[in-house]
Amino acid sequence: MGIKILVVHGPNLSLLGERERDVYGTVSLEDINSALIRKAEELGVELIVFQSNHEGQIIDEIIARRKEVDGILINPAGLTHTSVALLDCIRGVNLPVVEVHLSNIHAREEFRRKSITAQSALGLISGFGLDSYLLGLEALVSHIRREGK
Ligand code: DQA
Numbered sequence: 123m124g125i126k127i128l129v130v131h132g133p134n135l136s137l138l139g140e141r142e143r144d145v146y147g148t149v150s151l152e153d154i155n156s157a158l159i160r161k162a163e164e165l166g167v168e169l170i171v172f173q174s175n176h177e178g179q180i181i182d183e184i185i186a187r188r189k190e191v192d193g194i195l196i197n198p199a200g201l202t203h204t205s206v207a208l209l210d211c212i213r214g215v216n217l218p219v220v221e222v223h224l225s226n227i228h229a230r231e232e233f234r235r236k237s238i239t240a241q242s243a244l245g246l247i248s249g250f251g252l253d254s255y256l257l258g259l260e261a262l263v264s265h266i267r268r269e270g271k
Pocket of ligand 1: 202
């Protein structure tokens with residue numbers, strides 16, 4: 123079986139394109155998903171894409187998919203800075219996780235500088251807009267391949 127990745131978009135990312143354009147630009151979530159699907163085809167991997175505004179639904183999805191996927195690409199959005207529950211979930215499922223952010227979370231308000239969730243991630247890519255996701259997917263897939271899948 124080939125490599126399968128769960129892509130998780132957290133709260134308010136469904137509003138991309140309309141939301142705080144000065145920070146996030148005009149790219150929509152659909153644009154991001156299309157670019158990710160193209161990149162996944164290039165890399166020869168399969169994606170499952172999920173967005174929710176609800177912390178518990180995100181946790182339920184990760185738990186439900188944990189045996190089906192080889193890794194997780196996640197933008198936890200606002201939950202990045204608050205969610206011990208999501209941190210515990212990511213830690214608990216024991217899958218490689220790459221965290222991505224459109225904006226550079228270190229160049230914004232103080233409260234965004236700390237990522238709780240990144241503590242159990244393989245790595246974090248932040249500040250490159252849509253490219254954060256594409257770079258994150260590449261890094262995750264090459265990690266999984268290096269580990270022998
Ligand atoms: C974000 C950064 C977070 O601080 C913010 O709450 C978001 C988006 C990003 O992709 O830049 O919703 O995760």
